[in-house]
Amino acid sequence: MNTTKVITRFAPSPTGYLHAGNYRTALFSYMYARQKGGKFILRIEDTDKERSKKEYEDNIIDSLKWLGLTYDDFCRQSDRTLLYGTYIQKLLDSGNAYISKEIPKEPGDRSEVIRFKNPNKKVKFTDLIRGDIEFDTTDLGDFVIARSMTEPVFHLVVVIDDALSEITHIIRGEDHISNTPRHILIYEALGLMAPHYAHIPLLLSPDRTKMSKRKGALPITEYRKMGYLPEAVINYLAFLGWNPGGERELYNVEELIKLFDLNQVQKSAAIFNIEKLNWFNKEYIKLLPQETLFKYVSETLAPHNYNSEILRKITPLIVERISRFGELEDMVKNNELQYFFNCPVIKKELLAWKTENDFQKIKERLITVSDILKTVPESDYTKDKIKEALWPFAEKEGRGAVLWPLRVSLSGQEKSPDPFTLIEIFGKEETIIRLENTIKLL
Numbered sequence: 112m113n114t115t116k117v118i119t120r121f122a123p124s125p126t127g128y129l130h131a132g133n134y135r136t137a138l139f140s141y142m143y144a145r146q147k148g149g150k151f152i153l154r155i156e157d158t159d160k161e162r163s164k165k166e167y168e169d170n171i172i173d174s175l176k177w178l179g180l181t182y183d184d185f186c187r188q189s190d191r192t193l194l195y196g197t198y199i200q201k202l203l204d205s206g207n208a209y210i211s212k213e214i215p216k217e218p219g220d221r222s223e224v225i226r227f228k229n230p231n232k233k234v235k236f237t238d239l240i241r242g243d244i245e246f247d248t249t250d251l252g253d254f255v256i257a258r259s260m261t262e263p264v265f266h267l268v269v270v271i272d273d274a275l276s277e278i279t280h281i282i283r284g285e286d287h288i289s290n291t292p293r294h295i296l297i298y299e300a301l302g303l304m305a306p307h308y309a310h311i312p313l314l315l316s317p318d319r320t321k322m323s324k325r326k327g328a329l330p331i332t333e334y335r336k337m338g339y340l341p342e343a344v345i346n347y348l349a350f351l352g353w354n355p356g357g358e359r360e361l362y363n364v365e366e367l368i369k370l371f372d373l374n375q376v377q378k379s380a381a382i383f384n385i386e387k388l389n390w391f392n393k394e395y396i397k398l399l400p401q402e403t404l405f406k407y408v409s410e411t412l413a414p415h416n417y418n419s420e421i422l423r424k425i426t427p428l429i430v431e432r433i434s435r436f437g438e439l440e441d442m443v444k445n446n447e448l449q450y451f452f453n454c455p456v457i458k459k460e461l462l463a464w465k466t467e468n469d470f471q472k473i474k475e476r477l478i479t480v481s482d483i484l485k486t487v488p489e490s491d492y493t494k495d496k497i498k499e500a501l502w503p504f505a506e507k508e509g510r511g512a513v514l515w516p517l518r519v520s521l522s523g524q525e526k527s528p529d530p531f532t533l534i535e536i537f538g539k540e541e542t543i544i545r546l547e548n549t550i551k552l553l
């Protein structure tokens with residue numbers, strides 16, 4: 112019986128901001144390890160000294176934290192240079208590697224590197240997603256494994272680290288499939304067992320080209336800034352190339368972990384679709400309790416210093432219209448929120464309902480509405496009670512003729528929630544003030 116504990120890892124290179132495709136790889140590794148009760152490791156692969164930057168590493172750590180992808184161990188390749196040196200020496204000693212004299216082609220090229228002595232044989236492995244794969248390694252030649260004793264390259268360190276961490280399943284992007292034969296040769300040369308491989312298909316941009324930071328694929332932390340919820344992003348990412356079957360689409364991470372099936376990951380590329388992500392996000396927004404919604408809304412709108420009592424009241428109204436919290440800023444720009452907090456400036460012409468453009472009449476109706484509203488006690492300023500109080504007059508005069516100018520008096524907008532909803536939000540005093548402002552104007 113094989114009782115080996117499953118250990119997976121996410122091994123990004125901090126040479127730029129990682130995009131959604133990278134985090135999907137992290138998520139699949141994470142889900143697999145958690146499902147099996149195993150371990151998930153974060154390894155920063157920063158052997159490329161020129162291109163690796165601390166800020167990218169920090170961003171990776173921050174992103175994983177935001178997504179909730181906790182790891183049980185962390186390592187950084189630049190901390191382990193000496194260790195790699197001992198393995199380079201081992202390979203040199205056993206004759207599996209040699210110091211190769213080179214003719215430098217470009218400035219900065221080495222005159223000496225360490226190459227792997229390729230046995231030029233066929234390498235076979237069973238990929239958990241793609242099935243049996245066979246490569247003839249002859250074409251690879253004697254590939255470079257280090258530029259010097261202290262400068263190992265990716266192909267070598269990936270093998271040493273995976274072996275030392277006892278990684279059982281390497282789940283990574285399909286772009287690494289062609290590297291795998293090299294890695295297997297190195298495992299064999301070191302007398303180590305290669306782990307299982309699962310190469311997951313690429314995530315493509317909507318134009319079906321490879322997603323890349325150079326082509327504007329956003330770092331995942333940008334989605335946080337735009338007001339996406341991590342639980343929605345996780346659900347969305349999990350469904351890129353896999354799903355548990357059936358109609359249902361909303362699954363929390365615990366459920367995803369339970370159902371995830373590495374063998375069922377599709378072989379064809381997935382395509383990043385922002386509309387689908389927006390759909391997920393809206394669904395998750397709908398699930399949030401009022402208090403949490405209010406917290407998100409007030410954090411997003413904090414720079415505007417809006418009255419928080421009013422903000423709390425309008426939270427359910429405004430979140431109905433967004434699929435991510437960043438859209439609240441668009442509402443501010445489109446002047447769709449201001450009137451909740453300050454008396455609007457009323458454009459007289461806007462008070463006319465269709466052909467009802469006799470402003471004297473409009474004024475008289477608003478006076479009657481105001482008189483009716485004054486008789487309603489403050490405690491009855493609810494949507495339903497206000498509707499009940501105004502309905503007979505609205506029926507008598509024509510609903511539009513009464514309710515349109517009333518709504519415009521309260522909001523100043525061509526479009527806004529209905530007047531009863533607005534009156535409930537504003538309460539008695541503010542409602543009467545707004546009506547009287549309009550009446551004065553006429």
Ligand code: GLU
Pocket residue numbers: 121122123124156269281282283284287
């Ligand atoms: N560091 C590699 C990358 O960022 C990943 C290597 C691997 O997962 O084996 O593409």
